[in-house]
Amino acid sequence: xxxxxLPFYATLIICVLAYAICVFQFPxxxxxRVLGNLLTDNAFLGIAAVGMTFVxxxxxxxxxxxxxxxxxxxxxxxxxxxxxxHPLTAFVIALTIATAxxxxxxxxxxxxxxxxxxxxxxxxxxxxGMSFVITTESIPINHEFYTALQGLYxxxxxxxRLNFVGGVMVLVFLAGIVVAxxxxxxxxxxxxxxNRTSAELMGVPVGRTTIAIYALSxxxxxxxxxxxxxxxxxxYSLSAVGVELDTIAxxxxxxxxxxxxxxLVAGTFVGVIIQGIIxxxxxFDGTLSSWWTKIVVGFLLFAFIALQRLLxxxxxxxxxxGEH
Amino acid sequence: xxxxxxxxxxxxxxxxxxxxxxxFLNWLAFPGFFDLRIQDGRLFGSLIDVLNRGAPVMILAIGxxxxxxxxxxxxxxxAVMAMAGAVAATMTVEGYPLMAVILTALAVGIACGLxxxxxxxxxDLQPIVATLILMVAGRGIAQLITEGVIVTFNDPGLIxxxxxxxxGLPMPIIIAAxxxxxxILLMRRTALGLLIEAVGVNRSASSYAGINSKxxxxxxxxxxxxxxxxxxxxxxxxxxxxxxxxxxxxLELDAILxxxxxxxxxxxxxFSIxxxxxxxxxxxxxxxxxxxxxxPPEYNLIVKAAVIIMILLAQSASFAGIGGLFVRAxxxxxxxxxx
Numbered sequence: 001x002x003x004x005x006l007p008f009y010a011t012l013i014i015c016v017l018a019y020a021i022c023v024f025q026f027p028x029x030x031x032x033r034v035l036g037n038l039l040t041d042n043a044f045l046g047i048a049a050v051g052m053t054f055v056x057x058x059x060x061x062x063x064x065x066x067x068x069x070x071x072x073x074x075x076x077x078x079x080x081x082x083x084x085x086h087p088l089t090a091f092v093i094a095l096t097i098a099t100a101x102x103x104x105x106x107x108x109x110x111x112x113x114x115x116x117x118x119x120x121x122x123x124x125x126x127x128x129g130m131s132f133v134i135t136t137e138s139i140p141i142n143h144e145f146y147t148a149l150q151g152l153y154x155x156x157x158x159x160x161r162l163n164f165v166g167g168v169m170v171l172v173f174l175a176g177i178v179v180a181x182x183x184x185x186x187x188x189x190x191x192x193x194x195n196r197t198s199a200e201l202m203g204v205p206v207g208r209t210t211i212a213i214y215a216l217s218x219x220x221x222x223x224x225x226x227x228x229x230x231x232x233x234x235x236y237s238l239s240a241v242g243v244e245l246d247t248i249a250x251x252x253x254x255x256x257x258x259x260x261x262x263x264l265v266a267g268t269f270v271g272v273i274i275q276g277i278i279x280x281x282x283x284f285d286g287t288l289s290s291w292w293t294k295i296v297v298g299f300l301l302f303a304f305i306a307l308q309r310l311l312x313x314x315x316x317x318x319x320x321x322g323e324h
Numbered sequence: 325x326x327x328x329x330x331x332x333x334x335x336x337x338x339x340x341x342x343x344x345x346x347x348f349l350n351w352l353a354f355p356g357f358f359d360l361r362i363q364d365g366r367l368f369g370s371l372i373d374v375l376n377r378g379a380p381v382m383i384l385a386i387g388x389x390x391x392x393x394x395x396x397x398x399x400x401x402x403a404v405m406a407m408a409g410a411v412a413a414t415m416t417v418e419g420y421p422l423m424a425v426i427l428t429a430l431a432v433g434i435a436c437g438l439x440x441x442x443x444x445x446x447x448d449l450q451p452i453v454a455t456l457i458l459m460v461a462g463r464g465i466a467q468l469i470t471e472g473v474i475v476t477f478n479d480p481g482l483i484x485x486x487x488x489x490x491x492g493l494p495m496p497i498i499i500a501a502x503x504x505x506x507x508i509l510l511m512r513r514t515a516l517g518l519l520i521e522a523v524g525v526n527r528s529a530s531s532y533a534g535i536n537s538k539x540x541x542x543x544x545x546x547x548x549x550x551x552x553x554x555x556x557x558x559x560x561x562x563x564x565x566x567x568x569x570x571x572x573x574x575l576e577l578d579a580i581l582x583x584x585x586x587x588x589x590x591x592x593x594x595f596s597i598x599x600x601x602x603x604x605x606x607x608x609x610x611x612x613x614x615x616x617x618x619x620p621p622e623y624n625l626i627v628k629a630a631v632i633i634m635i636l637l638a639q640s641a642s643f644a645g646i647g648g649l650f651v652r653a654x655x656x657x658x659x660x661x662x663x
Binding site: 061108112114115117118119121122123124125126128129130132133136245248249252258259289291292293294295297298299301302305306309 | 397443447448449450452453454456457458459460461462463464465467468472568577580581584590591620622623624625626627628629630632633636637
């Protein structure tokens with residue numbers, strides 16, 4: 001079992017090392033201000049990544065994340081800006097739609113027995129198309145409630161600010177950890193990801209759980225869309241393109257096995273922070289171009305997957321040796 | 325021969341009907357849709373336009389079909405397109421001869437395919453993950469090659485691949501058709517296609533039967549990389565420039581969709597290259613139809629999503645009709661996967 005946590009420890013060590021290297025080169029990065037910014041800038045990514053962690057733990061994949069974020073943002077902007085709906089009501093409407101959307105995809109995946117990949121691909125097109133149909137313009141959100149939420153912060157020692165959106169991300173991660181490790185639903189998710197057939201034989205309600213997993217991912221994508229609209233003060237149908245890839249990368253770098261069944265929600269947090277650190281380093285350096293982020297993330301992905309394969313290979317050899 | 329033609333036609337009925345319906349709707353929306361005319365020694369018309377615009381996705385779908393038949397998927401084709409285009413444009417600007425430019429760009433695609441194949445076959449990674457690496461990093465590398473700007477060129481030789489014509493037909497159509505014929509002959513006149521299907525249905529069983537599944541997997545990903553590079557060259561030649569950010573963006577999804585519309589199962593096994601090409605034509609006919617009918621292009625994605633959902637429903641309905649035999653098969657495959 002401790003073997004399975006090795007990728008997580010490896011990620012943690014790499015995260016600390018990366019931060020140490022950054023601080024060594026740019027001592028200014030060692031401040032709670034930078035930490036606060038890390039949390040704020042990656043809040044929407046982190047929240048969506050929690051949902052993706054559950055999906056991947058169950059052995060599935062959700063490609064619709066980025067589109068749902070954009071759709072939620074556009075919907076809220078239009079409701080608040082054009083129809084004068086109070087943001088809280090708009091939040092409830094948007095979250096309900098996003099959750100129902102995810103549940104629908106889960107139902108199709110389970111009842112039609114088709115690969116999650118192709119269903120969520122259709123979901124990705126549908127959500128992006130819906131936001132295009134609502135409007136192709138970037139709609140600004142000007143509401144005192146938004147300003148109030150954006151003004152909220154907790155002052156950390158050292159002058160760093162933990163913004164409202166950063167706080168929401170931390171709370172979502174804590175809730176995700178509790179749900180994954182201390183509830184029946186969490187153990188069902190791990191069981192389905194480990195081996196769907198034996199989970200079914202052991203009496204896990206596979207259908208209900210699959211629908212709930214994708215509904216959760218839809219809900220968190222919706223929440224991520226709300227946070228994104230708070231972060232940018234606007235809704236734009238072309239925003240958050242490719243965020244699903246960043247979240248999958250964060251989940252994998254965080255040590256979750258893409259075949260399902262093994263991984264930690266906390267690992268995903270570290271995966272998100274590593275991506276944030278790379279971006280912050282590039283900003284601090286000033287001469288590196290932003291596309292280095294993609295190359296480094298791609299390389300990290302490769303390194304972690306190779307590490308996981310090695311561990312799986314070693315543990316299977318150990319298991320074989322134990323049998324003889 | 326007649327029998328196989330008839331059974332092939334029967335299998336293709338749903339796709340042919342949908343293509344006919346889409347073309348009919350296009351004709352309703354735009355009465356001149358079927359008009360063809362010859363100008364400056366080449367054909368012009370909406371139908372030719374559908375084929376011409378659809379050529380990159382057709383080429384991608386040819387490689388993607390082989391990959392999906394082996395129970396894999398290649399997400400990196402869009403990024404490989406961007407890389408090949410970036411290499412072709414940068415080398416042309418630096419004055420290399422056309423032959424060297426084309427060969428290097430194709431070599432980039434083959435190298436990417438070899439990397440994907442190595443990760444899938446030798447390191448045993450899930451295809452989605454293995455190709456995700458290049459999908460994420462590839463665009464970054466393409467931007468590194470073009471140094472973050474859109475590299476434009478005026479070399480008539482390279483431009484010919486995108487906008488030239490031969491025997492009255494635009495070059496992209498000719499290239500796609502030649503590639504499709506070559507790959508179909510390679511797959512069906514030799515045992516290669518059958519072996520790929522065997523690996524896709526059950527990799528360990530085919531390994532026990534003496535098939536070199538590792539080599540075959542590396543081959544299909546290399547073929548896909550080659551096709552992606554070819555599509556990348558055409559796309560760059562078409563706009564006379566390499567845009568590392570947008571070249572081939574989301575085309576991997578269109579290519580997968582074309583293969584799925586063509587009836588090849590994502591769970592691997594039986595495949596048809598011709599049907600995938602037909603799938604790519606259906607997608608492009610929809611895109612063109614939405615554009616010329618005056619609908620805002622925003623509806624494009626919704627129509628696409630609706631088509632995917634309808635295909636999924638049709639496929640699962642046919643599963644239910646045949647009964648327990650086919651419903652069992654996927655879960656058995658999953659069991660084999662998990663162990």
